[in-house]
Amino acid sequence: MFKFIVRRLLQLIPVLFGVTLLVFLMLHITPGNPAAILAGEGASQETIDNVANRLGLNEPLHMQYIYFVMDAIRLDFGTSWRTGMPVADEIGSRFWVTVELAVYSTILSVFIGIIAGVISAVRRYSFTDVGIMLLALFGLSMPNFWLGLMLMQWFAVQLMWVPASGWGSASQVILPVIALGTAGAAIIARMTRSSMLEVISQDYIRTARAKGTKERVVIYRHALRNALIPVVTVVGLQFGYLLGGAVLTETVFAINGLGRLVVDRIASRDFPVIQASVLIIATLFVFVNFLVDISYRLLNKRIDLD
Amino acid sequence: MTVENILEIKNLKTYFSLDKDRVVKAVDGVSYVVPKGKTLGIVGESGSGKSITALSVLRLVDEPGEIVDGEILFKGEDLVKKKVSEMRKIRGNQISMIFQEPMTSLNPVHSVGKQIKETLHIHEDLIRQEANHKALDLLKLVGIPSPEKRLTQYPFELSGGMRQRVMIAIALACNPELLIADEPTTALDVTIQAQILELIKELQAELHMSVMLITHDLGVVAETCDFVAVMYAGKVVEYADVDTLFESPKHPYTVGLLNSLPRHDIKMEELTPIKGMVPSPFEMPEGCRFAPRCPFATALCQEKLPDLEKKENGQEVRCWIYTDEWDGEEVKVYEPNATT
Amino acid sequence: MNQTQLLKINGLKQYFPIRGGFFGRKVNDVKAVDDISFEINKGEAVSIVGESGCGKSTTGRAILRLDEPTEGTIEFNGVDLLSLKRKDMKKARKDLQIIFQDPYASLNPRLTVRQIIYESMDIQKHVKRQDREARMFELLELVGLQRHQADLFPHEFSGGQRQRVGIARALSVDPKLIVCDEAVSALDVSIQAQVLNLLKKLQKEMELTYLFISHDLGVVRHISDRIIVMYLGKIVEIGDNESIFENPKHPYTKALLSAIPVPNPKKKSERILLEGDVPSPIDPPQGCRFHTRCPFATDLCKEETPQLRTTDGMTENHQAACHYINEIDFEKVKARV
Numbered sequence: 001m002f003k004f005i006v007r008r009l010l011q012l013i014p015v016l017f018g019v020t021l022l023v024f025l026m027l028h029i030t031p032g033n034p035a036a037i038l039a040g041e042g043a044s045q046e047t048i049d050n051v052a053n054r055l056g057l058n059e060p061l062h063m064q065y066i067y068f069v070m071d072a073i074r075l076d077f078g079t080s081w082r083t084g085m086p087v088a089d090e091i092g093s094r095f096w097v098t099v100e101l102a103v104y105s106t107i108l109s110v111f112i113g114i115i116a117g118v119i120s121a122v123r124r125y126s127f128t129d130v131g132i133m134l135l136a137l138f139g140l141s142m143p144n145f146w147l148g149l150m151l152m153q154w155f156a157v158q159l160m161w162v163p164a165s166g167w168g169s170a171s172q173v174i175l176p177v178i179a180l181g182t183a184g185a186a187i188i189a190r191m192t193r194s195s196m197l198e199v200i201s202q203d204y205i206r207t208a209r210a211k212g213t214k215e216r217v218v219i220y221r222h223a224l225r226n227a228l229i230p231v232v233t234v235v236g237l238q239f240g241y242l243l244g245g246a247v248l249t250e251t252v253f254a255i256n257g258l259g260r261l262v263v264d265r266i267a268s269r270d271f272p273v274i275q276a277s278v279l280i281i282a283t284l285f286v287f288v289n290f291l292v293d294i295s296y297r298l299l300n301k302r303i304d305l306d
Numbered sequence: 307m308t309v310e311n312i313l314e315i316k317n318l319k320t321y322f323s324l325d326k327d328r329v330v331k332a333v334d335g336v337s338y339v340v341p342k343g344k345t346l347g348i349v350g351e352s353g354s355g356k357s358i359t360a361l362s363v364l365r366l367v368d369e370p371g372e373i374v375d376g377e378i379l380f381k382g383e384d385l386v387k388k389k390v391s392e393m394r395k396i397r398g399n400q401i402s403m404i405f406q407e408p409m410t411s412l413n414p415v416h417s418v419g420k421q422i423k424e425t426l427h428i429h430e431d432l433i434r435q436e437a438n439h440k441a442l443d444l445l446k447l448v449g450i451p452s453p454e455k456r457l458t459q460y461p462f463e464l465s466g467g468m469r470q471r472v473m474i475a476i477a478l479a480c481n482p483e484l485l486i487a488d489e490p491t492t493a494l495d496v497t498i499q500a501q502i503l504e505l506i507k508e509l510q511a512e513l514h515m516s517v518m519l520i521t522h523d524l525g526v527v528a529e530t531c532d533f534v535a536v537m538y539a540g541k542v543v544e545y546a547d548v549d550t551l552f553e554s555p556k557h558p559y560t561v562g563l564l565n566s567l568p569r570h571d572i573k574m575e576e577l578t579p580i581k582g583m584v585p586s587p588f589e590m591p592e593g594c595r596f597a598p599r600c601p602f603a604t605a606l607c608q609e610k611l612p613d614l615e616k617k618e619n620g621q622e623v624r625c626w627i628y629t630d631e632w633d634g635e636e637v638k639v640y641e642p643n644a645t646t
Numbered sequence: 647m648n649q650t651q652l653l654k655i656n657g658l659k660q661y662f663p664i665r666g667g668f669f670g671r672k673v674n675d676v677k678a679v680d681d682i683s684f685e686i687n688k689g690e691a692v693s694i695v696g697e698s699g700c701g702k703s704t705t706g707r708a709i710l711r712l713d714e715p716t717e718g719t720i721e722f723n724g725v726d727l728l729s730l731k732r733k734d735m736k737k738a739r740k741d742l743q744i745i746f747q748d749p750y751a752s753l754n755p756r757l758t759v760r761q762i763i764y765e766s767m768d769i770q771k772h773v774k775r776q777d778r779e780a781r782m783f784e785l786l787e788l789v790g791l792q793r794h795q796a797d798l799f800p801h802e803f804s805g806g807q808r809q810r811v812g813i814a815r816a817l818s819v820d821p822k823l824i825v826c827d828e829a830v831s832a833l834d835v836s837i838q839a840q841v842l843n844l845l846k847k848l849q850k851e852m853e854l855t856y857l858f859i860s861h862d863l864g865v866v867r868h869i870s871d872r873i874i875v876m877y878l879g880k881i882v883e884i885g886d887n888e889s890i891f892e893n894p895k896h897p898y899t900k901a902l903l904s905a906i907p908v909p910n911p912k913k914k915s916e917r918i919l920l921e922g923d924v925p926s927p928i929d930p931p932q933g934c935r936f937h938t939r940c941p942f943a944t945d946l947c948k949e950e951t952p953q954l955r956t957t958d959g960m961t962e963n964h965q966a967a968c969h970y971i972n973e974i975d976f977e978k979v980k981a982r983v
Contacts, residue, residue, distance in 0.1 A: 201368075203410040209366055211398035211425045211476065225415045299415065351834035451922065465923040495697035495861065497920045500905035504919065522834065525907030529915070548911045564909065566839035568868035570891060571908050577868065579839030583804050 001297070008293055012286060019282045024068050026278070027271050028061070037269050038081050077276035082265065087272045091258065095280060097167055098257040101249065102242045104177045109184030110235060114228075116185070117192025121227075122219060124197065132189065139186030144245050148179035148252040165254035176253045180245050184238045191234050195227040202226070229300050236292030240285045312484055312516040313340040313363065318376035320355075320362045330587040332358040332371065334540035337614065340484065340533075345510065345517040347531030347548070349524060349563070353584050354537040356520050360486050363518075364403055365393050380484070399429040402477035406489035408469035412461040418445075418472050419457030425479040444475040449505060467498035474505065481513060488520045503530055524567055528552055536560050539585060539595040542614055546621040554640060556623040558600045561640045594626065602627060604634040652823060652855050653686040653709070658718035660704050664928065677927050678704040680879035681718075686823070686855060693858040693866040695902075696876035699924050702859045705876075706825045709857070710742055711735055722823070740770045743816035747828035750808055753800040759786070759811050760796040763818050770819045785814040788851075790844060806837035813844070817852070825857045830865060842869060863906055867891055872963070875899045878935040879927055881954060885964030893959070895966035898936050900976060916980040934969070941979045942970060 027034060035052035036043070043051075052058050056067060071077065077087035116136070120129045152175060156164035162171040199205065200223055208222040209215075247259035254260075258277055265273045320333035333355040340346045350356045361367045363378055365385065378385040380401065385393065397403075405411045412421060422441040426432055432440065438457075445453035448471040461469055470490060477485055487506065491499035507530060510517050519531060527534055527548065534551045536544040536559065544557040555561050562580035582599040591597055597607040606626050614624040626632050627639065661675035679701040686692045694702040708715045711727060720727045727738060746752045753762060763782045767773040773781050783793055789810040800808055809829065816824055826845070830838045846869065848854055860866050866873060873890040875883040875898065883896040894900050901918040908915050920939045925931055934952050937943035946969055954965040957972055968974075 203405060203407050204413040206366060206368075207405065207411045207473070207476075208413065208424075209397070210364060210403045212394045212396070212428050213398075213424065214394065222413050222416075226413070351836060467923055495924075496863075496905040497697060497901060498923070500907075500917060500919060501921075503907070504917075523907065524835075524909040528909045528911040529907040552909065552911050563835055566835045567909060568839070568842065568862075568864040569909065570863040570867045570903065570906055571910075571913075573891075574868060577839040577843055579843060580836035581840075583806060583837060584834075 004297060005294060008290055012290060015286055016283060019279065019286070020069050020072060021065070023275050023279045023282070024065050026275060032269070034269075034271060072279060078272040080270055080273050082268050082270045082273075087276045090261070090273055091276055091280065094256055094258045094261050097255060098243070098246050098250070098259055099284070101167075101176060101180065101246055101255065101257060102239065104173060105181035105184065105242050106235065106239055108177055108181035109188055109238060112181075112185040113188025114192050114231070116189040118196055118219065118224060120189065120193040121196035121200065133193070136186040136189045139182045142182065144179050144183060145248040145252050147182055148176065148249055151175045151179055152252070167253075167255040167257070176249050176255060179252070180242060180249045183245075184242065187238065188231060188234060191231050192227060195230050196223060199223045199227045225299070229296065232292055232296050232299060236289045239288045243281050243285060310342045311339040312342045312381060313518070314377075314379040315339070315359065315363070316377040316379065318359065318362060318378060319374045320358050320367055320371055321374050322371045324370065328588060331540055331590070332587070333362060335376070336537070336540070336542055338535040338542055338545055340516050340518050342516055343514055344532040345519055345530055347527040347534045348518065348520045348537060349522065349527055349534060350537035351522060351584065353539070353587070355540040356537045357488050359537070360403070360488050360518060360520050363486060364397055364401060395429070398425045398477070399480045400482055401484045401486065402480075402482040403486040403488065404470070404473045404477050404490050406492050408466050408473055408493060411473055412469055414461055417458050417460055418464070422472070422476050422479060425476050429480045440479070444479055445472075447478065447509070448472070448475045466494055467501060470494065470502055471505070474509070478509065478513065482515060484516045484518065485510070486518045486520070489522070490519070491526065492521070492523070506530070524563060536563070539590065541595060541624065543596065543624045544622065545614070547619065550619050550621050556617065556621065556628060556639065557625050558602055558639055559596045562599075594624075602634060602637050602639065606631065606633045650688045651685055652688045652723065653857075654721040655685070655709070656683045656719045656721070658682050658705065658708060658720065659716045660701070660708050660713060661716045674928055677879050677930060679708065680930070682876070682881050684874055684881065684884060686857060688855055689853055690872060691849060691856040691858060691870045692872045692874065693860060693870035694874045694876055695860060695863060695866050697861060697902075697924060699878070699927060700876040701879040701927075702876050703827055706744065706827050706857060706859045709825060710739065710744055740772060740819045741822040742825070743819065743821040743823070744825040744827060745809070745812050745816050745829040747831050750800060750805075753808060753811060755800055758797045758799055759791075759814075762811065762815055766815050766818045772819050781818070785817055788817065788848070789814045790840075804837075806833050806841060809833065809841055810844070813848070817848070821854070823855045823857065825859065827859045828861070831860065831862060838865070845869065863903065875902070878924060878930050880935055881967065882936065883966040884954065886961065889961050889964040893964075895960060895964070895971050896968050897940050897942055897974060899966075918976065918979050934967070942974050944969075
């Protein structure tokens with residue numbers, strides 16, 4: 001197992017290398033001269049050149065890339081072009097807000113999704129099953145920002161059970177997490193259901209019943225364990241989707257997160273902040289999938305653990 | 307009869323209702339007995355209902371299958387009438403079952419030890435060390451090499467033969483009185499099959515179990531069973547002790563099976579296959595179900611289903627030829643086509 | 647009988663690489679078939695028997711070049727199949743057909759029997775379009791199917807009938823050699839007997855040559871003229887039907903034969919019970935590959951690989967690969983069952 005983890009970690013290196021390269025090139029393949037943008041409208045050529053010099057934009061491209069990577073490793077992303085504050089400071093707290101939002105939403109989708117999927121599978125073709133699958137279809141088809149707005153309308157504006165915006169207290173967390181986690185719960189429910197149905201017809205389930213095992217134990221100890229193997233993969237991909245979805249959810253609920261920051265700064269072409277944010281989100285996604293790989297191995301004993 | 311029966315199946319009917327109009331009568335009025343301490347072989351080809359009968363005994367038939375009629379008397383008590391919770395106490399405890407596919411019959415995500423101990427914990431009040439000890443003893447009993455190591459291994463790390471030994475260990479965990487083995491060696495190579503059959507025979511003698519062995523292989527029956535029930539299209543067509551069955555088979559289907567079998571131990575000039583094929587479960591013949599394929603069938607056979615009737619030596623046969631009503635010529639059903 | 651050679655296999659090896667490590671380097675090989683040679687004459691039925699993993703199916707696949715063999719030659723009608731280009735190999739396949747164990751998996755479920763047979767004829771451009779229908783009906787009759795069944799789909803047939811369709815398809819190109827890879831193993835005995843009789847009849851009528859691959863020694867005894875016994879990628883014994891079944895020389899052949907239950911309760915068989923499982927073909931044992939399970943193995947067996955040879959008391963074409971062919975006393979290890 002240890003060897004496997006080390007190997008997977010080493011395999012991350014080229015992936016992360018690719019990510020930094022893309023993020024770096026982002027600045028250079030988007031139209032417009034960054035120095036001119038930064039210098040402001042109507043700046044003289046001299047000012048623009050000065051700005052370019054200060055930012056190192058006149059260096060050869062590969063040197064610029066090397067500086068970029070070296071700085072990124074030290075978590076130094078320069079200063080924001082808009083506010084002049086260090087990018088690390090700008091992102092810092094907002095990053096954790098987004099991670100919290102994504103993690104809570106994932107927990108919600110996994111929890112609800114698996115339970116609903118199991119119930120659906122065990123009571124196949126029953127009223128409950130049809131009901132759950134219909135709900136899942138709704139959850140899947142509903143855009144998260146719209147669901148967010150609806151939730152806000154009912155529970156914050158009309159019923160006034162929770163505040164409509166912000167982040168921090170439990171009451172503020174509930175609505176955004178539901179808005180963001182619903183689609184994931186729906187996908188996981190459908191996945192769990194079909195996976196469970198397949199597993200339930202396996203020979204070893206019959207063996208478990210022939211031992212005199214209680215039906216509940218058959219379902220949870222014997223069937224679910226096996227059924228989760230494909231579901232785990234989906235959870236990893238789901239996390240990436242959540243990071244993307246967070247942008248809209250944060251905007252709807254006025255949460256000061258990374259997503260909202262990125263949207264803000266794209267408008268003003270604040271490249272250091274955008275680059276740093278994209279880099280961090282991409283890295284996070286890569287690591288979550290690394291964790292998924294490991295849990296996949298833990299669940300699936302058939303893969304040899306060399 | 308002086309022999310006590312551990313299991314008596316009487317007129318068992320297990321039907322699968324696919325939809326309103328289509329019912330597959332997989333087991334349609336099956337009766338046979340398993341004498342205590344003996345091995346009963348159930349032979350038949352695919353679709354004969356032999357496995358469904360066995361699953362019915364443990365009440366493990368999957369939806370939409372259902373026992374619609376009949377009795378399954380285990381030590382005199384009717385299993386059909388038992389509550390599910392009562393059945394659970396019998397499964398894996400007094401009656402155990404092993405299956406055809408050792409490759410898929412063990413749970414891939416649990417260790418071998420855990421799967422053996424599970425049965426022990428369900429039926430016996432054991433503390434952990436006791437269960438560990440017993441699991442190890444069981445692995446030794448079924449002759450698995452380096453048993454200590456196997457406890458922590460997973461099924462995928464074992465060969466097919468070893469997995470079947472593990473299945474047997476699980477089945478024997480609580481000293482069952484009846485072991486049902488559903489094609490236990492069909493998926494295995496012959497040299498491994500020989501090991502497993504030998505093991506079942508040894509254990510049966512050692513533990514005084516009764517065994518119900520379901521197989522399509524007449525060779526396996528001849529070597530391991532004391533009694534045989536031959537099934538065809540959801541019914542028992544012949545029942546006899548093993549010597550009688552192979553020496554003087556009475557039902558034309560039994561005879562047909564014996565004459566279809568290519569043998570490695572003797573030279574045979576010609577195989578005599580049974581013509582045609584098993585009837586579709588949706589178009590069962592009115593009369594004797596074997597009539598369309600039977601070389602001796604008469605009008606009577608086409609019209610009326612014969613009963614399973616007792617003959618000498620306790621042999622039972624479901625065929626008009628051996629009744630007073632027989633309307634055809636005198637026929638010789640069995641002529642051994644090979645010299646042994 | 648006029649003994650003309652149809653197929654000659656020489657030094658055939660089929661290794662399947664195992665990849666692993668960082669960049670999918672080859673770390674080892676599964677030595678599925680490891681240096682085997684044999685011949686098949688025209689009109690013969692030869693069987694390869696052995697347990698799972700012995701390499702019998704791999705050999706069959708190699709002959710049709712379904713896998714590319716690692717080493718060796720396969721001469722068919724005097725031409726080395728392994729040297730042929732793709733296009734020429736396609737032509738050669740007209741003479742070489744294979745029937746698989748699971749007829750359902752090997753028939754396209756969306757084509758009717760008529761289409762399946764036409765397709766096979768068209769690939770080889772062997773039958774003129776206007777003659778196709780007549781030929782197809784002829785084939786159906788030959789394999790015991792009815793004319794009206796030509797327009798049914800594979801799922802509308804029973805297992806035995808599907809195998810008949812598979813046979814009809816194989817015959818549609820007038821092959822010289824048919825490889826039957828466990829062709830009757832999945833069938834019930836009563837149906838299996840029908841198909842076996844059919845195959846025998848066809849062999850006589852069409853002068854076919856068969857290579858039977860089977861684990862069922864009853865079937866093999868019934869159908870074959872000569873038998874090849876394989877164990878872990880090697881031939882351990884080869885000989886005619888009578889020699890193998892009545893006078894087996896290799897301890898593995900003996901054990902294999904004695905392991906099969908006999909459908910006669912009066913005849914208590916004397917069994918040589920083999921211990922353990924077949925070793926892995928990735929690292930097969932040194933010396934004789936059977937030595938780990940052989941009750942007679944000595945130090946010599948662990949070191950030196952025995953060659954196929956004929957000794958006293960064996961017929962001319964009967965060979966076994968054992969160091970102690972005439973020195974083994976089987977009585978010592980027999981267990982009465």
